[in-house]
Amino acid sequence: MRLLPAVLAIALGAFVALPVFPVLPAAADDQTTATAAPYPGDPTAEALLVAAEDRRLIDVRAISNAAEWTGVNQFKPYRLATGSSYTLVLTSREADYSFDDLLKLSPRGLVRQPDGSYLLSENIVVEEGATLNFHSSDGLALRLVSSSDLFVSIVTMGGSLTLGGSAEEPLDVSSWDPDTGTVDTDTSDGRAYIRVIGGHASFSNANFHHLGFWSGMTGGVSLTGTELPATTTESKGDLALSDDGNPIVYGQELIPAGPDEAQTLDLEPDLRGYSYVSASITSSHFDHNAFGLFVTSAEGVDVHDSEFSDNIVNGLVFHRHVTNSRVSSSASTNNALDGFALSRATTGVIFDGLTSSGNGRNGVSIDGRPLAEGPNATGNPTGTFGNNTINNSIITANGRYGIDVVGGINITLSGNTVKNHTMGIVIRGGTDSVIVKNNLVERSDLQGIALRDLVQNATVQGNTVVGGGIGIYLRDSSGLIDRNVVEEVNNHAITLVGIAAPSTVSHNTVSGTGPSGIDVSRTEGTIRAENDLDDWRSTKPLDVLLRSIFQPLTVMWLSLGLLVLITAGTGMRRKRTGIVHPYANLAPMSTLTLGVVDAADLNQVRTPPAAIADPKFGAHRSEQPPERVLRAFEPDGMELTT
Structure with missing residues (x-):
């Protein structure tokens, strides 16, 4: 019972990092x-398996x-029963644990195969102050x-791991299924x-594949x-050997891993108070893993002349709190x-001299939010x-962007070639x-260099931007666009949209074909100065032209x-016809009559016996009533009575 409080206190500080799950591409941002x-x-x-490993x-x-409370010499390597497998714990000592040492410590857990490889069938944990060193020049x-x-796994807990081979015969580390071979x-x-x-991790001339x-x-x-590894360690003794020369390992008698004791370990891990890991990785290859190489809470990580390919999630990830590190060549x-x-x-991370191509999303991603x-x-x-x-x-031919930067401060992108x-x-x-300085950006479908969203x-x-729709694009952002060369684009060479003030577009040289070389009509407060548009060919599509008109x-x-034109045209036509009678367009009344009728044609004319003037009719009236009286009108308006 006196052991229980001690185990509880220690378990409160026991470390297990929270699992980081891969974020798979459900949907990207507003462009693609x-x-x-x-x-x-x-x-x-x-x-669930990740939680079980934790x-x-x-x-x-x-x-x-x-x-130390068990009375057993805890400074010698020992073995624990952990679930369905064993875990060999390498305790602190001054000398490295070599591959030969591991063969002695685990004669049944590390077995040579007919093809010359070695099969490891138990877990290994390297404690603080210990170093496991597998370095071989024999492949x-x-x-x-x-x-x-x-x-199984190889895990260090504050200890160090050195794995390497030679340039001609690299060390090869992989998973292996004995059932399928x-x-x-x-x-x-x-x-x-x-x-x-x-x-600390040190990998050189090593291949890691089909892991994780x-x-x-x-x-x-x-x-x-x-936890920070000890900078100096006191030797705790060499391998403990029995009388027959075989190494002594300690099993369940150290502390039984039964159900009662397991209850004392059912505590949440505490990540506070732990510090960084460091690493040097040279001429190594990481392929067909889940993550090629995953780094978090690290300082002073140096990776160079290495390759990451065909991994299920990302190639190389610096996840959280990685500082003062470098990846080159x-x-x-x-x-x-x-x-x-x-x-x-x-x-404080430097990416220098990288090659990134054919990846499913971005060539390089930086998230500084x-x-x-x-x-x-x-x-x-x-x-x-x-x-x-x-x-x-x-950086070429990746599935979405060449370089994607989201948030952050003081970011520099210089001298890169970004294509397709x-x-x-x-x-x-x-x-x-x-x-963004002195980069070459070629053949981008939509935009070569885009700054958007504040x-x-x-x-x-x-920069030199060649081909694509828009060369340099700013949306709701501000900055200096200066001394760039934009060629062979087919929309706008430089476009500013939205709230882009204060911004300056100066001394740029543009060529290509499209509605305009430098488009700032959709923003305010932009200064344009001494840009060279001599080789720009302005061609507006019909819909753009109609909208502008x-x-x-x-x-x-x-x-x-x-x-005004219609009115003026009418006036000119009147002047050409001369003076016209004001009623020329009206028909005379005579045109609406039957015309002159000859009385003889009617066969109804008689000579009146006597004619008597009739003032009422303004003509002579016969004393004898006529058989018929007709009235007709001459075209000139005269009246004829018969």
Whole structure:
């Protein structure tokens, strides 16, 4: 019973990092969607396996820290029964644990195969103050058991891990399914992995493939922060050997791992008080893992001359709190999501001389947004992150963008070649103080360089943009666009839309064909100065031309002008016909009569016996009444009576 409080106290500080699950592409931003394939495993089952691995590490850590109360020499390597497999714990000592040492410590867990490779069938944990060193110039192949029933791992807990071979004969580390006699390609039931928790990792001339599943921590090869490793260690003794010369390992007698004791370890991990991991990775290859290489809570990570290809999620990920690190002369190709990715809370990272091509989403992604926007359960800060750089890299033919920067401060993109993307370089999400300088951007479908959604204090200078729709595009953002060359675009060379003040567009040279070379009509407060548009050919499509003509005021003035022209035309026609009688267009009354009628034609004329003047009719009236009286009217209006 006296042991219980001690175990409880230690377990409160036991470390297990929260799993980081891959974010698969459901939908991207407002421009396009990602083209990556969906995750091929079983998310529900794999998430449970990640939690089980975390619990196993808690158990190992708590039991290891409680060993001094058992009366057993805890400074010698020992073995624990953990679930369906064993875990060999390498305790602190001055000398490295070599591959030969491991053969002695685990004669049944590390077995040579007929093809010369070695099969590891139990877990290994390297404690603080210990170093596991597998360095061979003979082309060592290490295979980690990974079947439907069991998968193993190599994990350091504050210790260090050194893995390497030679340039001619690299070290090869992979999963292996004994049932099928091949590497394990199924992640749904878990898969072997390597993880460095704290301490230091050193990999050189090594190949890591077909490792890991679901989370970043178990994603293949991962470097995750924990307690600072001891800078100096006191030797605790060499391998403990029995009388027959075999190594002594300690099993369940150290602390039984039964159900009663397990209850004392059912506590949430506490991440506070832990620090960073460091690493040096040279001439290594990471392929067909879940995550090629996953790094979080690290400082001083140096990766160069390495490759990341065909991984299920990303190639290389710096996830959280990675600082003062560098990746150079390395390539990332054909990964499902991003080639290289900097997640939130990474700062002071330099990407230099990279090659990123054929990835499902972006060639390089940088996310500098805050971890929180206000008070939050974990107490994360609300500030932005930045001071990250991408230099002298070649980024081609990725599924969405070449370089995607979301948020952050003091970002520099310089001397990069970015070709064949939906958009070449995209800066968005409130990024502040970004420099885009001396880059070559070619054949972007929509926009070569795009700054949008509240980007501030941007400098876009000395870039060459060739081909595509719009060369340089600003939307609701501001900055200096200066001394760029835009060629062979087919819409606008430079476009500013929305709230873009204060912005300056100066000394740019543009050529191509489209409605306008420099389009600032949809924004205000922009200064244009000394831009060269001599080689721009302005061609407006019919719909654009009609929209520009038929504006409300334009239609009104055209109508008034047409009315004036009609009126003037009528006046001119009257002048050409001379003087016209005012009633010339009216018919005389005579034209409406029957005309002159000859009385003889009527055969009704008589000579009256006497004619008597009749004042009433203004003519002579016969004394004898006529048979008929006709009235007719001459065309000139005269009346004839018969």
